[in-house]
Amino acid sequence: MKKLGIYVHVPFCRKKCSYCDFYSVRWDDELEHKYVESVKEEIEEYKKVLDGSYKVDTLYFGGGTPTIIKPSNIKKIADSVEKFSKIEEDAEISMEANPNTLTDDNLKEYKKAGINRLSIGIQSLNDDILKKIGRLHNSREALDAIDRAINCGFENINADVMFNIPGQTVEDIEDTLKRIMDKGVKHISFYSLKLEKGTPLYLMEQKKLITMPEEDTEREMYYRGREIMEEGGLMQYEISNFSANGKQCLHNLKYWNQDEYLGLGPSAHSFLDRTRYSNPSDLKLYCMGTKAFERTIQEKMDMEDLMFEYIMLMLRLTEGLDTEKFKGRYSIDFFEKYKRQLEILTANKLIEISENMVRLTHRGMDISNYVFEEFME
Numbered sequence: 066m067k068k069l070g071i072y073v074h075v076p077f078c079r080k081k082c083s084y085c086d087f088y089s090v091r092w093d094d095e096l097e098h099k100y101v102e103s104v105k106e107e108i109e110e111y112k113k114v115l116d117g118s119y120k121v122d123t124l125y126f127g128g129g130t131p132t133i134i135k136p137s138n139i140k141k142i143a144d145s146v147e148k149f150s151k152i153e154e155d156a157e158i159s160m161e162a163n164p165n166t167l168t169d170d171n172l173k174e175y176k177k178a179g180i181n182r183l184s185i186g187i188q189s190l191n192d193d194i195l196k197k198i199g200r201l202h203n204s205r206e207a208l209d210a211i212d213r214a215i216n217c218g219f220e221n222i223n224a225d226v227m228f229n230i231p232g233q234t235v236e237d238i239e240d241t242l243k244r245i246m247d248k249g250v251k252h253i254s255f256y257s258l259k260l261e262k263g264t265p266l267y268l269m270e271q272k273k274l275i276t277m278p279e280e281d282t283e284r285e286m287y288y289r290g291r292e293i294m295e296e297g298g299l300m301q302y303e304i305s306n307f308s309a310n311g312k313q314c315l316h317n318l319k320y321w322n323q324d325e326y327l328g329l330g331p332s333a334h335s336f337l338d339r340t341r342y343s344n345p346s347d348l349k350l351y352c353m354g355t356k357a358f359e360r361t362i363q364e365k366m367d368m369e370d371l372m373f374e375y376i377m378l379m380l381r382l383t384e385g386l387d388t389e390k391f392k393g394r395y396s397i398d399f400f401e402k403y404k405r406q407l408e409i410l411t412a413n414k415l416i417e418i419s420e421n422m423v424r425l426t427h428r429g430m431d432i433s434n435y436v437f438e439e440f441m442e
């Protein structure tokens with residue numbers, strides 16, 4: 066039986082952070098109810114896909130802020146999936162969480178509902194920065210949330226941390242990462258702040274009310290962050306992800322390994338049967354039922370598209386691309402097909418090759434888009 070990852074987008078936030086363009090609307094109780102019923106309906110619609118042919122080995126509640134909705138509703142969604150497809154005993158069931166929504170009571174309930182991995186949005190432990198980017202928690206509340214999760218028995222915890230924030234320094238990054246690691250967190254997603262068009266932060270930058278850090282400073286924060294995490298035993302396994310041994314996020318690994326996954330909820334993306342498609346980013350439309358909205362379907366990807374995407378995804382991982390697996394998947398000798406590119410990229414110290422593995426060097430990671438373009442030709 067094939068394995069499947071399921072992503073559930075929970076499109077609610079208390080308040081929008083100034084940098085974020087993930088799809089979410091302001092939470093209210095009635096909307097939560099309608100949303101949960103619609104997700105159940107969407108699962109029902111997929112029953113032919115789910116029924117019998119897949120085993121779910123990862124389930125990921127992302128957002129938005131999944132911890133805004135009631136634990137009983139998280140359970141309802143998981144139960145609906147289970148109605149059609151077996152969720153494996155040892156499946157990774159993750160949930161994104163904001164520090165200000167984690168109470169002892171709901172943590173215990175989420176655990177009972179089957180959640181076994183929490184991804185907490187810490188972002189920074191500098192209170193001025195947290196305020197500037199519109200977070201609803203301060204550094205003490207963020208650290209308390211980690212403590213609370215650990216005390217409630219969560220062992221698998223990720224912290225999201227952002228760098229490249231206006232006003233942030235390399236020392237801030239050091240301090241934030243060290244204090245998070247001191248709590249025993251075994252996974253950190255370390256994101257470079259991207260100015261997303263239309264967000265308040267983007268508009269502030271356009272009006273010159275804020276200045277983004279220089280490119281050199283951005284890289285310095287990244288290098289120093291990587292160094293600190295690796296010294297603390299959290300090893301890089303993907304451009305933005307660091308973990309202790311065996312604590313990599315299995316769900317996200319599916320994206321990079323080009324494995325199949327089903328996305329439920331508004332704005333969620335799916336990859337099934339060589340086809341990528343997405344739901345509309347519109348909760349009202351979503352709640353009108355699957356007959357009322359159309360999914361944006363990319364054409365079924367041909368072999369060339371799939372192959373290029375596979376290279377791009379695998380090279381994001383520090384383990385790199387396994388040319389034997391590549392051959393198994395595409396019946397093509399990687400070294401032969403990309404001989405010219407491999408020579409140029411190796412000469413420029415952007416990739417390194419050892420036996421059947423091809424991976425980006427640190428330099429290659431810095432300009433990964435350039436490396437990927439080389440393979441596109």
Ligand SMILES: C[S@@+](CC[C@H](N)C(=O)[O-])C[C@H]1O[C@@H](n2cnc3c(N)ncnc32)[C@H](O)[C@@H]1O
Binds near residue numbers: 085130
């Ligand atoms: C989908 S968000 C949800 C997390 C959760 N709602 C929270 O805010 O704590 C996942 C993560 O993406 C990162 N993120 C969001 N917008 C970003 C941006 N513009 N640039 C870089 N990282 C971003 C943040 O670190 C955030 O925690």
Ligand code: SF4
Binds near residue numbers: 080086128163
């Ligand atoms: S970062 Fe998280 S809390 Fe903030 S707006 Fe985005 S999804 Fe919502």
